[in-house]
Amino acid sequence: MRARGFLSGGWLSVYAFLYIVFLYLPVIFLPIFSINTAPTPKFPLTGFTLQWYADLPHTPALLDAAWNSLKVGVCASVLATVLGILAARSITRYRYPARRAIHGLIMAPLVLPEVIVAISMLLVMLQLGLSLSLFTVVLGHVLVCIPYSMTVLTSGFEGFDRSLEEASADLGESAFGTFRRVTLPMVAPAIISSLLVCFTISLDEFIIAFFLTGTEATLPIYIWGQLRFASKLPGVLALGTLLLVASFLLMTIAEILRRRAARRTRNEGGLYA
């Protein structure tokens, strides 16, 4: 065996470790300073406190924002997932002209600058005479969530064996019965995964909400408003930590479900292939 120099697994794993530190370190400061007694985030730490967390439920504006975020997140994730199911099913099962172009268009919000997506929707909504509200935020969030929903669902639908559905139809199930008793159980984990991913994106999304909301704030908009006041920082850090934990949990569950969905369709399809 020759020495493989800088391409060896050894050096690369050191680099990988440092890279993970670089990715996680900045994020970890939020929880650290959210339990520190000093109101400004700096070293050395002064002492442990949960006071900043205890203050959170006594802030009405924050509770309103949380409620708004919840409403927007639920509506956006359900709508985006329904539209994602239709599109992912069409993309994975059928072949037709312009299929790739349509797919590309639906995925486009992923690579466009968010500001430009946001202001163009703002212009149209104002032109159409829609007044800005949480509803317009939902419309915007659905657009940016669909590409993620599509990605999750396509990986769940791919390898889905059509002969299972055909067998069910041949054995006398109605179209709806086939969908409910064959298709749905197979893709359910992918659908739940898509709902969680979209909810997380909507919960964390700032730019589109910032442009498209009227007077009602979502959580990121509330945080943005608080950032102007240095004295409010510990509360923002505490709230931010809670959001980080929520995103982390939701995404972990989503990932586990997505993998289960991919495994399920592939294995069970394989049995009948």
Added chain:
Amino acid sequence: MTAAVEGSPPLRMTRARRNALLQSEPVQGFALISPTFLYALILLVLPILVVIAHSFWTQHYLTIDRTFTLENYRVALTEPIYRDLLWRSLYISLTVSLFTVILAYPIAYFISFHGGRHKSLWLFLITIPFWTSYLLRVMSWKVILGYNGVLNSGLMGLGIIDEPSTALLYNSSAVIITLTHAWAAFAILPIFVSLEKVDRTLVEAATDLGDGPLRSFLRVTLPLSAPGVISAALIVMIPTVGDYVTPKLVGGKDGVMIANAIQAQFGKAANWPLGAALSVTTMLIVTLMAGATVLIIRALQRLAR
């Protein structure tokens, strides 16, 4: 044969053909995707067309004059303030995409070639921070780089510096660092995917034919993974050029980018047509820059072989 009999077969055939058409794959597939497609048309394509239309109009206080004019583009391209912001945004997004790709490549290589059974766990570990709120990640950089921030207090605690440095925050380097961190995961995935497609037997063949590890990497693996490098560069470059939050939070006066000017036109300055022209110009220039990047990487790829 009677006329009636003669008339009916074509009729039956059209009905049969219409049924066949309705049940055909293309029609069913298209029908299924059409709600999502329409949604994207109405909320993405139509709005972008409206922006393009606005960029040729003029704002008169509260009304918009719809006579065709190129005045907004003249302002966007020649006024020093917008020209500088555009240049800076392009410079920042180009630098950020260069850094993210260079930093991401070894990780993608490591996961693909040395990840073993844990490939998906590695990918998951790397994407997790990306799923946390963008706003919060930018905020944590503000906490790190600030005057009383982590870095300054840490360096002072270690006795490396005597007083807090003001050079860390509120400039374009702070914007570049923050964006490089924010987009890291985005660059890893496409490079990883293209490295997974590299035929391992080709690398072995190169080694068997006497290429050292570095040479076989440069002549086989790297050129074959060029498509991943291209998509990684584009997926970072295009969105970062229009970033709003990072310049606003950590950029200060020297780190302002074009998105902040666009926002101002739709907010305080209330000049929608100019904001629209700035948006269109930004998109056009970043598209050109992206095209140039693709050409350069492809040329390098050919050169390497």
